[in-house]
Amino acid sequence: MTDVLFRTTGRAGHIILNRPKVLNSLTHDMVLRVDKALTDWEHDPAVETVVITGAGERGLCAGGDIRAIHDDARDGDGTASAAFWRDEYRLNARIAHYPKPYVAVMDGIVMGGGVGVSAHGSVRIVTERSQVAMPETGIGFVPDVGGTYLLALAPGELGTFVALTGAPIGASDALLCGLADHYVPSDRLGSFVDDLAHLPAREAVARHVRPEPEGELAGRREWIDACFSAGTVEEIVRRLLAHGDPAAKEAAETVLAKSPTSLKVTLAALRRARRLGPLERVLDQEYRVSCAALTTPDLVEGIRAQVIDKDRAPRWSPGALEEVTDEDVERFFTPLGERELGLAPGSGGCEEVAW
Secondary structure (H helix, E strand, C coil): CCCEEEEEECCEEEEEECCHHHCCCECHHHHHHHHHHHHHHHCCCCCCEEEEEECCCCEEECCECHHHHHHHHHHCCCHHHHHHHHHHHHHHHHHHCCCCCEEEEECEEEECHHHHCCCCCCEEEECCCCEEECCHHHHCCCCCCCHHHHHHCCCCCHHHHHHHHCCCECHHHHHHCCCCCEECCHHHHHHHHHHCCCCCHHHHHHHHCCCCCCCCHHHHHHHHHHHHCCCCHHHHHHHHHHHCCHHHHHHHHHHHCCCHHHHHHHHHHHHHHHHHCCHHHHHHHHHHHHHHHCCCHHHHHHHHHHHHCCCCCCCCCCCCHHHCCHHHHHHHHCCCHHHCCCCCCCCCCCCCCCC
């Protein structure tokens, strides 16, 4: 079975992620093939719109192939994972700048690397089935694929909440956080995609978009902003536990189950991303952080606990927030010299796409 399918229908080029048994998780080869298709279609006047969807009923994409990353970090030297991330992050940046409408159908589960191939697009569709998440702190990792860029732009401290808890959010909350643009009911997706074959993206969206159902985060903004604006993860947890809202206490318990190191590095990465500017600068930072994570015990342990053995009982090292020092965090941001991703030099901000 081919892991990613490509076809053209009328004026639309279609990318179908095709690993439904593993929720269409991305391999290095898939990333390279998607990039090549984007090159071909960019220069093909017959293709006016690009559409990305996922095979199967469960969702668009659960992220990168973290089993392969686990094995590389545990048994290899990390070069395979670093090479994958290099090409994946370059693809994320390319999607953000793609000169033709790039329509991401974010139906069902969209996590990690799935966010990277969808939420940087110019037309981002969610449905009542959408569950969008950056769950990296739960596997000893840090949000990447431009996730810290997107979440740093979310209103107030919503991005910090999403990043630290790893909690999945539905359609309305994805729209509120700026991770999506339009709500289309799932039973209209077939007609919507069909219309893209002969209509401009703007017209197809207008024909099928509907008011989104009510979300949860808007009503929680008061305590989310008050608690997650703290300067340290320890203070965020303290404020959550002291707030009194049961949902705030639940958020504290969720955060405390994650890798202490990942939590602290994630908070630092988000705060730095707000000052870095363009997506390319943030991707460069994320690449440093990701490569550093390969050398830590928490990445292997987190994937083992959540994906390999599925005992859901990771043994983090260090095991407590107060044991993670500022020096431990800072080393994740150490420049890589000749191994830098190097997207930022000569790049500007994200361009607007006319669609």
